[in-house]
Amino acid sequence: xxxxxxxxxxxxxxxxxxxxxxxxxxxxWCSGCGDNAILTAVQRLCRDENLAPxxxxxxxxxxxxxxxxHYMKTYGFHGIHGRAFPIAxxxxxxxxxxxxxxxxxxxxxxxxGAAHWIHAIRYNMNLTVILHDNQIxxxxxxxxxxxxxxxxxxxxxxxxxxxxxxxxxxxxxxxQNASFVAQGVDWMPEVLYDIIARAYRHRxxxxxxxxxxxxEWLPKTFEAWVHDPGKTLLLTHANGLxxxxxxxxxYKNQREHDPLDIHQAREIASSVDPIPVGILYHNPSVPCxxxxxxxxxxxxxxxxxxxxxxxxxxxxxxxxxAREPRAA
Amino acid sequence: xxxxxxxxxxxxxxxxxxxxxxxEHIVEVIxxxxxxxxxCGQAFASIAARSGNGIWTVEIIPAEIQPPARSVAGASxxxxxxxxxxxxxxxxxxxxxxxxxxxxxxxxxxxGELKQGATILLENIWAExxxxxxVKSYTEAVxxxxxxxxxxxxxxxxxxCRSLMSDPRRGKNMFVLGVLAxxxxxxxxxxxxxxxxxxxxxxQKVIDSNVRLMEAGFAWGEANLDFKYEIPxxxxxxxxxxxxxxxxxxxxxxxxxxxxxxxxxxxxATSASHYLSECFEKVGGxxxxxxxxxxxxxxxxxxxxxxxxxVTITSGPGYSxxxxxxxxxxxxxxxxxxxxxxxxxxxxxxxxxxxxxxxLTSIYGSHGDAPKVVLAATSxxxxxxxxxxxxxxxxxxxxVVVVLTDASLATAQQPFARPTFNEEWLAPPIDxxxxxxxxxxxxxxxxxxxxxxxxxxxxxxxxxxxxLAHDRASKVAYDPIIxxxxxxxxxxxxxxxQKTLKTPPVFGDPEGDLLVVGWGSTQGVIEEAVQRLRxxxxxxxxxxxxxxxxxxxxxxxxxxxxxxxxxVEGTWADRPHEDEMIDEENRxxxxxAMMLRARTLVDVDCWTEAKGQPIxxxxxxxxxxxxxxx
Numbered sequence: 001x002x003x004x005x006x007x008x009x010x011x012x013x014x015x016x017x018x019x020x021x022x023x024x025x026x027x028x029w030c031s032g033c034g035d036n037a038i039l040t041a042v043q044r045l046c047r048d049e050n051l052a053p054x055x056x057x058x059x060x061x062x063x064x065x066x067x068x069x070h071y072m073k074t075y076g077f078h079g080i081h082g083r084a085f086p087i088a089x090x091x092x093x094x095x096x097x098x099x100x101x102x103x104x105x106x107x108x109x110x111x112x113g114a115a116h117w118i119h120a121i122r123y124n125m126n127l128t129v130i131l132h133d134n135q136i137x138x139x140x141x142x143x144x145x146x147x148x149x150x151x152x153x154x155x156x157x158x159x160x161x162x163x164x165x166x167x168x169x170x171x172x173x174x175x176q177n178a179s180f181v182a183q184g185v186d187w188m189p190e191v192l193y194d195i196i197a198r199a200y201r202h203r204x205x206x207x208x209x210x211x212x213x214x215x216e217w218l219p220k221t222f223e224a225w226v227h228d229p230g231k232t233l234l235l236t237h238a239n240g241l242x243x244x245x246x247x248x249x250x251y252k253n254q255r256e257h258d259p260l261d262i263h264q265a266r267e268i269a270s271s272v273d274p275i276p277v278g279i280l281y282h283n284p285s286v287p288c289x290x291x292x293x294x295x296x297x298x299x300x301x302x303x304x305x306x307x308x309x310x311x312x313x314x315x316x317x318x319x320x321x322a323r324e325p326r327a328a
Numbered sequence: 329x330x331x332x333x334x335x336x337x338x339x340x341x342x343x344x345x346x347x348x349x350x351x352e353h354i355v356e357v358i359x360x361x362x363x364x365x366x367x368c369g370q371a372f373a374s375i376a377a378r379s380g381n382g383i384w385t386v387e388i389i390p391a392e393i394q395p396p397a398r399s400v401a402g403a404s405x406x407x408x409x410x411x412x413x414x415x416x417x418x419x420x421x422x423x424x425x426x427x428x429x430x431x432x433x434x435x436x437x438x439x440g441e442l443k444q445g446a447t448i449l450l451e452n453i454w455a456e457x458x459x460x461x462x463v464k465s466y467t468e469a470v471x472x473x474x475x476x477x478x479x480x481x482x483x484x485x486x487x488x489c490r491s492l493m494s495d496p497r498r499g500k501n502m503f504v505l506g507v508l509a510x511x512x513x514x515x516x517x518x519x520x521x522x523x524x525x526x527x528x529x530x531x532q533k534v535i536d537s538n539v540r541l542m543e544a545g546f547a548w549g550e551a552n553l554d555f556k557y558e559i560p561x562x563x564x565x566x567x568x569x570x571x572x573x574x575x576x577x578x579x580x581x582x583x584x585x586x587x588x589x590x591x592x593x594x595x596x597a598t599s600a601s602h603y604l605s606e607c608f609e610k611v612g613g614x615x616x617x618x619x620x621x622x623x624x625x626x627x628x629x630x631x632x633x634x635x636x637x638x639v640t641i642t643s644g645p646g647y648s649x650x651x652x653x654x655x656x657x658x659x660x661x662x663x664x665x666x667x668x669x670x671x672x673x674x675x676x677x678x679x680x681x682x683x684x685x686x687x688l689t690s691i692y693g694s695h696g697d698a699p700k701v702v703l704a705a706t707s708x709x710x711x712x713x714x715x716x717x718x719x720x721x722x723x724x725x726x727x728v729v730v731v732l733t734d735a736s737l738a739t740a741q742q743p744f745a746r747p748t749f750n751e752e753w754l755a756p757p758i759d760x761x762x763x764x765x766x767x768x769x770x771x772x773x774x775x776x777x778x779x780x781x782x783x784x785x786x787x788x789x790x791x792x793x794x795x796l797a798h799d800r801a802s803k804v805a806y807d808p809i810i811x812x813x814x815x816x817x818x819x820x821x822x823x824x825x826q827k828t829l830k831t832p833p834v835f836g837d838p839e840g841d842l843l844v845v846g847w848g849s850t851q852g853v854i855e856e857a858v859q860r861l862r863x864x865x866x867x868x869x870x871x872x873x874x875x876x877x878x879x880x881x882x883x884x885x886x887x888x889x890x891x892x893x894x895x896v897e898g899t900w901a902d903r904p905h906e907d908e909m910i911d912e913e914n915r916x917x918x919x920x921a922m923m924l925r926a927r928t929l930v931d932v933d934c935w936t937e938a939k940g941q942p943i944x945x946x947x948x949x950x951x952x953x954x955x956x957x958x
Contacts, residue, residue: 024792025803054787059630069792070804075784076792077633079626080656086623090630090638091784093616094588098634098784116626119619299587299612305749307611308582312746315569317378 021053022046024073034186034212035064035132039071041193042101042130045200046074056099059088061113064139065105065132082113085120085129089289092125096290099200102129106147107137110166114146121175123289124205130196131168131207134214135221142217149221168209169269169280173262179204179286181265182279186212187226188251191234191277194241198279204286211275225275229253233271235278251277259283345550347513347558351412352382354419354443355512357504358405358436359428360397361390364501369406370741371526372508375518376408377570377743380561382415383408384852385572386942387739388436389596389680398462400435407441410512412560416707416852418740420946422446424511426483426504429454430469437473439941445477447555449507451500452482481553483507488548492541502538506545513558516546567746573711573737573849574600577667578607580715581639583747585754586665587613588638590627592620595679596735597643597669621646625653625666632662633793635758635783637723639665639715644673644686647693654728655694658818660793661770661779663722663729665715670734672940681940682735684848684898687919690730691877697815699822700728702877704848708737709744710874716753723755725821726781734898736942737849762787768800769793770814777820822878829875831882836862836869842956843890845932846897847873847920850943854896857948868952876923884928894933894955895921896948901936 022043029035046056056074060066062081069076075098079087088102109117109131120127136154137143144154144161147168151160172181180202184192192210199206213222225231234254236243243251253274257264259282268276297303355372359365366387373383388405395402409419421443427433428451436442454466473480485503486496493499502523509519520539527535571579577600581589589608591601605615618624621642628638642650647668657664670686672678690702701721705711711733718729760783769782769791779800782789791802797814799805834843835855846854851872858870871886873879887893901918902910917925921934935951937943 053790055785057634057784058792070794072792073790075790077630078792078794078796080652080795083622083626083653086618086626087630087633089616090588090590090627090632091634092630093614093627094631094634094636094638095784115619116623119623293614293616297610297612301751301754304582304585304611304754305751307607308579308747308749310610311579311582311607312569315571315575316746317564317568317570317743319564319567 015050015052017047017050017053019043019047022073024071024076027071028067029064030216032213032215033064034134034210034214035068037186037189037192038130038132038210038212039068041189041196043072044193045197048197049200051099055097056101057091058101058103059084059091060103061105061108062139063105063108063137064134065103066108068103082108082111083116084108085113085116088127089120089123089125092127093290093294096126096294100127102127104129104131105138106131106133106135106145106168110146110168110171118175121172121205121207122177124177124179124286125289126203126205128196128200128206129208131209132212133168133209134212134218135165136214136217138214138217152218154217167270167272170266172207173266173269173281177286178207178281179283180206181269181281182206182208183275183277184208184210185222185225185232185275185277186210187222188232188247188277190244190247191241195279198241198282202282202284204284204288231274233268233274233276235268235276235280237279239282240279345554345556347556350557350559352410352415352419353424353512353557353559354407354409354422355508356405356407356422356425356436356441357501357508358388358403358425358432359501360432361393361395361402361404363404363428363497365405365428367526368501368505369408371505371519371522373408373410373741374525374570375509375514375522376410376512376559376561377568378518378522379515380563381559382411382413383570383742384415384418385409385739385741386418386736389739391678391680398429398431400431400438403432403435405432410559412562415742417856417945418736418942420944425449426507427451428485428500430466434469437476441941442478445479447479447481448473449481449483451485453484453486488544489541492544493537499537499541502541503545503548506542506547507549509542510546510549511553511555511557513556516543519546564743568743569746570741570743571708572599572739572741573705573708573733574669574739575603576708576711577641577715577731577733578603580712582608582611582613583712583749583753584716584719586637586639586715586719588616588628588631588636589613590616590618590624590631590638590640591642592618592624592646594621594643594646596671596738597641597646597667599738600641600667600669621649622653625650629653629657629662629664632657632664633660633784635785637663637665637719637755639667639719641667641669643669643671643679645676647686647689651694654700655696655698656795657728658694658698658700659795661726661781661818662793663726663781665718665722665729665731667731667733669738670732672938678940680735682849682898682942683938683940684734684850685900685919685938686732687847687876688922690732691923697819699819700730700877701725701822701825701875702730702732703875704732704873705737706848706851706872706874707744708740708742711737712747719755721825723781725778725825727821732848734849758783758785760785763789769802770798770800770817772800772813772817775820776824777817778824779817826878826880829878829880831880831886832871832873834869834871834886837867838869838886839889840867840869841890842868842892842894842952843887844868844870844948844952845873845893845895845920845924846870847876850896850898853943853945853948856945857952860945860949861952866956868956873920876920879923879927883924884930887924887928887930887932892933892955892958893924893930894935894952895924896943896951897921897934897936898938898943899936900938901934
């Protein structure tokens with residue numbers, strides 16, 4: 001038998017994991033798809049946080065984004081369109097010990113699943129949520145989504161979409177109990193990683209909208225932003241992101257923003273050009289639904305027997321009159 | 329004191345009237361919504377049950393919370409069948425009714441709910457109302473009722489209560505309880521105890537004033553009524569509990585070891601979740617009120633996937649909304665228990681009324697081939713045990729189990745033997761043991777179709793479940809052979825379960841002229857009707873289906889031993905005798921009749937009713953006579 005220390009070191013060694021430990025199937029997204037950047041950032045996060053793959057669950061809905069769990073080597077739940085949030089909530093409620101992520105798209109979250117999105121914010125369960133927002137329906141082949149910019153030509157809007165785009169950031173920040181709201185873009189991988197890492201570490205509903213390019217259906221939509229760093233507003237703060245010197249050298253358009261300031265967060269969130277990137281809002285003190293609801297009595301057979309008998313007593317007619325419960 | 333109609337002489341002394349012994353009686357208390365008729369009736373039923381009588385209660389519930397006063401549509405009340413022996417359904421028409429105004433009564437009369445010559449105790453304050461229209465309506469109604477042969481007795485409810493309560497409207501119901509206690513010779517002490525239980529959450533003053541009201545009603549009955557009944561009771565030899573079907577479902581959820589119930593409010597299912605919300609947390613469970621029915625289903629699926637088996641409780645429209653989620657659970661083989669407390673449909677239909685029209689949608693619901701287990705609780709007691717059975721099947725076979733009840737079981741109360749907890753009812757703890765390297769999450773046994781369930785947290789079990797077609801490793805596959813393998817395995821599980829099911833027993837002789845087949849809540853009604861005919865020497869038997877998908881073996885053999893077979897179902901089905909457009913080529917049979925015809929190739933007829941009221945044994949008797957005469 002070795003010493004406790006050597007066992008401890010061995011254990012550490014055993015549990016150290018590499019990127020391969022999180023890499024599942026080979027992604028089948030189109031080349032140049034922004035989803036790849038998100039996958040890379042998330043796999044890095046899992047490695048750096050040394051998440052046990054068997055204790056990590058990625059839950060998704062339907063759409064290009066929602067293929068995500070298949071490409072992880074963790075537990076995954078590729079659900080049905082729009083319902084990733086309630087499925088993930090069920091997982092978290094049953095097993096608060098698991099790390100639960102949600103991958104959803106602009107159609108999945110902001111259209112068919114919009115009701116669940118609003119309420120997921122209210123529940124504030126400890127989920128790391130990644131909104132893969134490419135502003136178009138990809139898997140069903142180019143239909144306008146709620147976040148499509150006005151005038152977007154698609155198969156259902158051949159003369160251009162007529163409605164203003166929905167802004168997922170302002171929507172999220174408008175809901176009571178929002179606790180973490182951030183925005184990243186697929187073409188800034190280092191910042192994207194930092195944002196996702198901050199989101200993971202927040203205990204509560206961490207909502208990260210990631211603007212991602214769809215090279216197949218909207219290849220030019222974000223060209224101007226990709227080529228002009230001045231069109232990005234980088235949010236910095238001691239309690240938010242502190243960009244590297246390298247990042248700051250390229251992205252000079254910066255604004256110091258305290259993530260606790262929800263009013264300023266809402267103002268920043270409403271900006272479409274420049275695109276704000278960073279932590280818009282972070283309030284660590286919003287209680288989580290699973291904590292509010294989950295602190296129940298112990299679940300033992302004895303407790304259930306006693307509880308059931310207590311309930312039966314309320315409704316029982318005893319053959320022996322003496323045992324008849326007489327209310328005070 | 330007001331005059332009592334058709335009363336030869338008032339008696340002043342209590343307890344001097346001879347009580348007429350009756351085998352059973354059906355009593356109704358009916359009022360405007362909010363006047364407490366249901367509370368009165370429930371208390372009356374509980375006292376009768378505690379005295380050892382068989383009881384069955386049926387609630388009369390308006391769809392609105394505050395419908396207009398003195399209106400037919402606003403009738404709110406309860407009907408209680410009290411018997412010397414065990415009672416397993418609501419019975420036929422009402423023998424005695426206490427009505428708080430004539431309008432709520434008229435709806436019941438028009439619906440044919442009152443027995444010819446029934447006794448009516450009617451609040452008489454309306455005769456002196458300041459609005460002449462009310463006086464006229466009341467007077468005319470009393471006249472018409474008497475002309476129709478009803479025995480109408482003036483009940484000075486408000487006048488009597490006024491001396492005891494500042495707001496007499498709030499005390500009438502307990503006064504009526506006292507009147508009923510007098511009429512049916514109930515034990516006053518039991519009545520006092522029942523009031524203490526009913527108002528147990530309130531302070532002693534409330535209990536005391538209600539006891540005074542009840543005692544005043546009792547004294548009034550003793551002094552003013554010239555009749556008195558007694559329904560002899562036999563005390564049960566074992567402890568019994570008196571609950572309604574929804575409470576039984578909730579108790580069954582606890583007893584089954586499930587600990588997450590995800591729901592969205594819907595009539596008439598919600599009271600199950602109300603009751604669970606009261607007591608579930610004390611045993612470590614939670615009721616999650618989701619943002620909608622879809623989310624409730626998805627939440628339950630997520631919880632089940634994570635290792636628990638969760639339940640979602642709903643009714644018709646909510647059940648429709650859950651269909652996509654149910655299909656996901658079928659495809660991903662996630663255990664799930666879904667309770668559908670059926671109500672009148674389609675669409676919003678009759679939210680508070682009974683119907684049995686969701687059988688086929690339960691069997692075939694969701695798109696694609698989505699095999700699932702469907703069982704229908706046949707009694708209030710069965711509501712309790714069905715939940716334990718459902719959880720066990722769901723987790724053994726990794727399947728969706730749909731438990732069908734309906735509005736008639738949901739709010740009806742009946743005593744049954746107090747269950748004795750058995751640890752085997754509970755789910756085993758979540759399996760977190762490491763899986764062998766290379767283990768596949770859908771490693772189906774080729775004979776049974778069953779695969780070992782993997783739960784997150786188990787090392788080596790990592791995979792992504794998906795609603796897409798998938799292979800044994802849960803990898804998405806559009807391969808034709810793999811697709812059929814998955815379909816075959818999911819279907820095989822039903823056959824495997826079917827092999828374990830017992831053939832349901834025949835009520836009556838195993839052969840004869842007519843077999844009546846029912847499913848779910850109609851067991852008591854059908855068996856009573858069949859027994860009445862058997863008592864006349866007719867060769868009629870009954871068969872009640874609990875498992876409908878899969879259907880147990882031996883059904884065809886049973887059907888073949890009868891000259892005629894007919895189902896009795898609480899749903900709409902075409903009536904070839906009534907509608908000239910209907911013939912054998914276009915006739916839509918009732919759901920169970922269709923299932924039996926398809927399964928057995930026996931020419932099964934059906935008789936159905938969808939009036940929103942529980943089917944009465946007398947109506948079934950008539951239908952069976954007609955069928956025998958064909």
